[in-house]
Amino acid sequence: MVHLHVKSVGQNPLAKIPPAFFADAMLGSIARKLRIFGFDTIYIRDIKDEEVVSIASKLERVILTCDKELFKRVVKVRGYGILLSGIDDVDNLAYIFAKYTIKPIDLDTITSRCALCNGQLENAKIEDLESMGIPPKVRLLHREIFRCVSCNKNYWKGNHFNQLRNMARLVGIKLDTSSRKG
Numbered sequence: 001m002v003h004l005h006v007k008s009v010g011q012n013p014l015a016k017i018p019p020a021f022f023a024d025a026m027l028g029s030i031a032r033k034l035r036i037f038g039f040d041t042i043y044i045r046d047i048k049d050e051e052v053v054s055i056a057s058k059l060e061r062v063i064l065t066c067d068k069e070l071f072k073r074v075v076k077v078r079g080y081g082i083l084l085s086g087i088d089d090v091d092n093l094a095y096i097f098a099k100y101t102i103k104p105i106d107l108d109t110i111t112s113r114c115a116l117c118n119g120q121l122e123n124a125k126i127e128d129l130e131s132m133g134i135p136p137k138v139r140l141l142h143r144e145i146f147r148c149v150s151c152n153k154n155y156w157k158g159n160h161f162n163q164l165r166n167m168a169r170l171v172g173i174k175l176d177t178s179s180r181k182g
């Protein structure tokens with residue numbers, strides 16, 4: 001998954017599209033949501049700021065942070081960064097998407113990534129559901145069940161998914177309103 005394609009960073013004002021992210025240690029919640037929304041997002045809980053800057057620069061990832069000091073370091077090395085100031089995840093996500101002109105997301109689990117490990121998801125086979133430990137009730141209710149190819153975590157479109165879909169809708173509304181304001 002890690003492609004060590006190193007070039008001098010900072011030549012372009014914005015990173016590649018779609019952007020890949022590196023969320024700083026405070027932004028676990030944003031990282032999990034970006035992954036579910038399908039964005040390749042690294043998140044490491046215990047990591048020093050200088051390591052974040054160094055790894056993100058090498059991998060051309062956009063650093064997400066609320067920390068002004070960390071953001072200053074990113075600017076100094078001409079890396080990609082977004083300084084988040086929103087008080088909630090919807091504000092922060094809308095800000096990130098506006099910055100990269102990402103259209104409101106239509107949640108499609110096939111492109112989603114694992115919230116836990118950033119791995120890619122695949123459709124689970126019906127014959128495997130029992131051995132995967134999927135409860136019978138879930139097997140009956142949900143046709144589509146996904147499994148992370150990296151850590152084997154299972155996903156289906158339950159309540160949590162609906163909350164995320166709702167959040168995606170709110171982010172979309174926010175983007176739409178702010179673009180109309182100019």
Ligand SMILES: [Zn+2]
Binds near residue numbers: 115116
């Ligand atoms: Zn995983």
